[in-house]
Amino acid sequence: MKNFKTINKNITLIGMPGSGKTSIGREIAKILSLPFYDIDEYIENKEKETVSTIFLKGEDYFRKLESEAIEAVSKNCPSIISTGGGSVKVSSNMEVLKRNSVILFINRPLENIINDIDISGRPLLADGTSRLYKLYEERYHLYKKYSDIEILNDQDFNMTVNKIIELLHILL
Template sequence: MKNRIVIIGMPGCGKTTIGRMLAEELSMKFYDMDEYIENMTSKTISELFEKGENHFRNKETLACRQLVRYNNILISTGGGIIKRNINIDILKEEALIIFLDRPIEKIISDIDISKRPLLKEGKEKLLKLYEQRYELYKKAADEIILNDGNIEDVIIKFKDIINENINLD
């Protein structure tokens, strides 16, 4: 039975916030993949994107390969992780992938686009990304959790799914 959890979803859907809280409650090690990539490369995500999205995606694939070697971990991915099938293949082999599905209207109302390189063009870009990625998230996911209420309810949904699918001993 797998003992790794990966949270995927749109930028601003709550992956990192919920991931940190959940990992703490479950006594798991938490990794935010973007932070991991920044530490691995000694560059910010924005700096990596300056060399092109493909350059960043190569680092992201390397991070997938490295992170799935750890046991008892919870990983919050970047929103574009699903853009490369190899990333999902690597993660799916070793981890339970949960799509944190937050309605686009809720993301738009509370996202800070200033810290997100792909969203510099504004919130319209977020709508385009949603249209491009939504089905990819659903296809990649082992489970889907709707994040449209309070955070405590979302954490409970995660725990229920994890208890059914993950061996945390």
């Protein structure tokens, strides 16, 4: 197997809110001894406000901050990057990430997301879980379009992480 010390690309995770991008990303970063960046956390730390508070200023304002964060973080190569669920809505975000990333679509069944996530901290889901289905319809084709690999996250957490690590051994 290839030694991961030769990784020269970022590993970027895209997918729906609640799909497991952050948890999976943190674990992969730990296993590979790479820095981890969660775009929403990066924005919150930089702005000293929560994503929910930032969203009160408008989604366009948030997307601008998100694009700036993606541009900055993607330069820290190699690293693991967990994007916000809506990052794919801005094509320039994906162009920036495609330059030096392997992009993984973490595809988790909506029923699993609904049963697990706390929607209170997710501004786009404030109207309830029916909004999740609408977001999925809007974004699914974008996740497919921009991803290099699709990972179905419908198993045990460790099994999903191990499946990703095995795929990365093959790819990188």
